[in-house]
Amino acid sequence: MTNFLQQVVSGLASGGIYGSLALALVLIHRSTGVLNFAQGEMATLSAFLCFTLVDHGWSFWPAFGATLVLSFGGGVALHSVLIRPIQRGPLLGIVILTIGLLIAINGFDTWVWGGAAKQFHGPFSTEPITVGGVAFSKQDIGVIAVSLVVVALVGLLFTRTKLGLGLRAAAVNPVEARLVGVRVGAMLAVGWGLAAALGAVAGVLAAPSLFLEPNMMQTVLLYAFAAAVLGGMDSPLGAVLGGLLLGVLLNLAGTYVHWIGGELRLATALAVILAVLLVRPAGLLGRSLVRRA
Amino acid sequence: MKVKLAGFGLVALALAVLPFPLSEFRTVQLATVGAYFIAILGLDVLTGHSGQISLGHGAFMAVGGYTTAILMADHGVRDVWTIPIAAAVAGAIGLAAGIPALRLSGLYLALATFGIAVVLPTILKKFDGFTGGSTGITLFGKPAQTGHGVGVWGLTNNQWLYALTWTVGAACFLLAWWLLASRFGRSLRAIRDSELAAAASGVNRAAYKVGAFGVSAAFAGVAGSLYAINVAYVSPDTFPIQLSLTLLVGAVVGLYGSIWGALLGALLIQFLSDLVGLVPHVDTKQAGPTTLVFGLVLVALMLLLPLVLRLASAITDRGYSRGR
Secondary structure, three states: OHHHHHHHHHHHHHHHHHHHHHHHHHHHHHHHOOOOOOHHHHHHHHHHHHHHHHHOOOOHHHHHHHHHHHHHHHHHHHHHHHHHHHOOOOHHHHHHHHHHHHHHHHHHHHHHHOOOOEOOOOOOOOOEEEEOOEEEEHHHHHHHHHHHHHHHHHHHHHHHOHHHHHHHHHHHOHHHHHHOOOOHHHHHHHHHHHHHHHHHHHHHHHHHHHOEOOOHHHHHHHHHHHHHHHHOOOOHHHHHHHHHHHHHHHHHHHHHOOOOOOOOHHHHHHHHHHHHHHHOOOOOOOOOOOOOO | OHHHHHHHHHHHHHHHHOOOOOOHHHHHHHHHHHHHHHHHHHHHHHHHHHOOOOOOHHHHHHHHHHHHHHHHHHHOOOHHHHHHHHHHHHHHHHHHHHHHHOOOOHHHHHHHHHHHHHHHHHHHHHOHHHHOHHHOEEOOOOHHHHOOOOOOOOOOHHHHHHHHHHHHHHHHHHHHHHHHHOHHHHHHHHHHHOHHHHHHOOOOHHHHHHHHHHHHHHHHHHHHHHHHHHHOEEOHHHOOHHHHHHHHHHHHHOOOOOOOHHHHHHHHHHHHHHHHHOOOOOOOOOOHHHHHHHHHHHHHHHHOHHHHHHHHHHHHHHHHHHOO
């Protein structure tokens, strides 16, 4: 039982990271209809930024805040410079462009910071705290708390502010939104910025446990895709729940199904993606927007 | 048609005499280009002509590479004879993968194939009894199977590898050319341009789309097999996700649908780092700068996509239909 609870909590911690990145993917997919394959590498770049600030003597939280602001700006710039010009072109063209970005950012990271894994000291210590005989890592609790707070803030932004209303309107029906005076282009840019900032949260939270290196988020991206597909590609709530569910599911499968272990963790996530796409393309909470060819 | 055949003859002749003035090192590099070339041809058939995207073609290369390695290491088969078997195995798996792919629209096919390419190395490591796990399979020191040190037609080992790769490459090129100019290729392009119109004209969409997956995977299997023979070693890290993405860049550079462009794409994959190295103060000993430029090339190509497509249709599509 003790082991079970520990696995659930550490699964929720990874799930929080998957959920944040999945939410970023869903925000972009909902508004632009694109799967952003560069989301993981963008998150890695953000983590490297935060690492560099801390390395220059900043304390963690200011560095984290600055990273979020910079990432937001980067996302907005990315949309304005690269995505917007070809927005009317074929969807797959934009997807392939994001793959170009993936490769380019990966190369940039390797060039600037080198390929070797770096130790990134997060704000939470790794020592355990014991609650009722069960030892939890402080880092896991901290990661869960931060990701939930961030997700809640994004939720409030979308449901309680005028900006959020505009964002939703631009995503759901751009033509009519424009008619009632929503600046759709600006909303899409803000959406990319938000996604980049959410990715930064995922990247910075993941870095202490994964070691910081240019390929760090490649597997996390696949988990995030699995979470987003599981929850429904057009449902932000689904993405977060999908992330948490996937994190716990993978941990439990790894612990109790010996054949899966740690080695087939990634393969299990792929199996989730394929199963959901083929059996229930809308995911758990999504509407049936995924079109079968 | 005559002009095209003459062009093929000239390129083939140039490729045939090329290794003699070149160093052994360059010869090996060009042999690898041949393997990329074949894989990109396959990707052209699938993505360029049937409109189904694959971000995981490295996985089919891995199937071919491992088929060759296992046959050579465990069953003592001569390297050349493993190539058709690798094509058959990869082709069969491609056909099997093509069936579920029918149910996925473009975006999700991209996701699924990306996932397969990311996951593949972990699966290769898991079934280590069969694949040799992380250590991989070494094919060195098997003169009876590779002809190494025996000397075929007075060629050095590397020249022999080059000759083998490019002979197969030329055969694959002619095969792709013929396939794409035939009813098969026309049907694929009809489906790509409008599934509805194609179906209304009596094209069996499912059969052709699955067929395209099979053909494309078989090409990738041949490429993987030759890659394994050239490098004489396979491991899970021989076929990383980066390889699949690289092939996609090569295919895009090949102006989507032009099979001559595949040659350009393959050359770019191998020699971009040399080009980047020409820039002063850039150290290409580490992968970063080359990878960065590679990604930027892809981004730039996609930004110029409307122009590229117009050029591509002006140059190539007419050619296929006129040739018949």
